[in-house]
Amino acid sequence: MTAPAPIAASRGLCSCHVCQLVSRRDQRAQVAHCPRCGARLHFRRPGSVQRCWALIIASYILYIPANALVMMETGSLISYRKDTIVSGVVHLWRTGSWMIAVIVFVASVAIPLLKLFSLTLLLISVQRRSTWSPRQRTRLYRLVEAVGRWSMLDIYVVTLLAALVQLGSMATVKAGPAAVAFGAVVVLTMFATMEFDPRLIWDPLQKEEFHD
Amino acid sequence: MTDHTRQLIACHDCDLLQRDIQLNPGCYASCPRCGAVLYRNATDSVDRTLAYTLAAAMVFLGANVFPIFSIEVQGDRSAITLFGAVLSLWDQHMKSISLLVFLTAMVAPAVELISITYLLLPLKLGKVPPSYPLFMRVLQVLQPWGMVEVLMLGVLVSLVKLTNNFRVIPGMALWSFAVLTLLLAAAAASFNARDVWAQLDATWQGQAKP
Ligand SMILES: [Zn+2]
Numbered sequence: 001m002t003a004p005a006p007i008a009a010s011r012g013l014c015s016c017h018v019c020q021l022v023s024r025r026d027q028r029a030q031v032a033h034c035p036r037c038g039a040r041l042h043f044r045r046p047g048s049v050q051r052c053w054a055l056i057i058a059s060y061i062l063y064i065p066a067n068a069l070v071m072m073e074t075g076s077l078i079s080y081r082k083d084t085i086v087s088g089v090v091h092l093w094r095t096g097s098w099m100i101a102v103i104v105f106v107a108s109v110a111i112p113l114l115k116l117f118s119l120t121l122l123l124i125s126v127q128r129r130s131t132w133s134p135r136q137r138t139r140l141y142r143l144v145e146a147v148g149r150w151s152m153l154d155i156y157v158v159t160l161l162a163a164l165v166q167l168g169s170m171a172t173v174k175a176g177p178a179a180v181a182f183g184a185v186v187v188l189t190m191f192a193t194m195e196f197d198p199r200l201i202w203d204p205l206q207k208e209e210f211h212d
Numbered sequence: 213m214t215d216h217t218r219q220l221i222a223c224h225d226c227d228l229l230q231r232d233i234q235l236n237p238g239c240y241a242s243c244p245r246c247g248a249v250l251y252r253n254a255t256d257s258v259d260r261t262l263a264y265t266l267a268a269a270m271v272f273l274g275a276n277v278f279p280i281f282s283i284e285v286q287g288d289r290s291a292i293t294l295f296g297a298v299l300s301l302w303d304q305h306m307k308s309i310s311l312l313v314f315l316t317a318m319v320a321p322a323v324e325l326i327s328i329t330y331l332l333l334p335l336k337l338g339k340v341p342p343s344y345p346l347f348m349r350v351l352q353v354l355q356p357w358g359m360v361e362v363l364m365l366g367v368l369v370s371l372v373k374l375t376n377n378f379r380v381i382p383g384m385a386l387w388s389f390a391v392l393t394l395l396l397a398a399a400a401a402s403f404n405a406r407d408v409w410a411q412l413d414a415t416w417q418g419q420a421k422p
Pocket of ligand 1: 216223224225227228243244245246248249
């Protein structure tokens, strides 16, 4: 590390978050707009860390009912079951649908937890202005961003099954209250991922601090 | 033109300031510091994206009109379309989930397809669509919320779950969703926001001073 890396913000340049155009932003002016697309210019996403924390804490809280409550009720003449996310996966495994069990486990259990833990780790490291392997942390962020949407899988499965299996006394499938909590976790963690500004990971390598 | 090629670019992941260089077709530029993909040189980006999008729009209609699959129990057959499933969940007092499925599986992909067509069709004809920054922004905001490929996997999982107990008959929409997933992936791969902005800029300047 000889000379500090040329950072847009340290030269008073700002990259538009909509059109990526790099333009000069007057430090004294309170509000600046992109000359090409008119979007508000910010050096860093305002309130990124605080909003991300709020969304993650809400997700942690909702994660409890999402796993503890019933996700799907299935009933037929022979059997009646109430499944949580985990017991649904176990049931799939026991009945021999290993592939599906693994897919559902990854999408509904592993990915939400991976997202919550990764974002927590990123936020703590950013707040402590850690300089520990920023490249790996940026990669982790990109992974969280890429896999997040797949947690919606179980919501779609419940919707399709509940709509289809309404054949009177023969069989019923109902979505349970966990579906609402789980859907909320997926949406909130997606918002949290969007709220996080990965440039904050790299800022501690610079001498200055950037805001807004 | 020299002004355009010597443009500066700031990495969206680490804010490293770099100079824009001309790329060979099919290549992409990545940030030397964090490895983020900065921009690509997708050949015929506008033409290809437009072609994939128009094809996807037609398949999308099919995917929503036809039943996804149907099951048969003692001669009774019940089939569902995607919107039918959304409505059924709404009636079962799961309004929030019903709305979530409606927005992510139907509204977001539809608005995405409409916005791309609205932007690229005039651009192809050398015109600037009115209020284009708004539509570019809509595309950017909606991009994470269109989940057709996740829905496709959900359809397959439900199919396997149902075949344990029922006779399942695949419907037209099942194949439509499979094709739609591929077309949307192709459209996303060929879409190049940087090219679109550059072309919008050039067209706009050409119109301002003819
Ligand atoms: Zn970078």
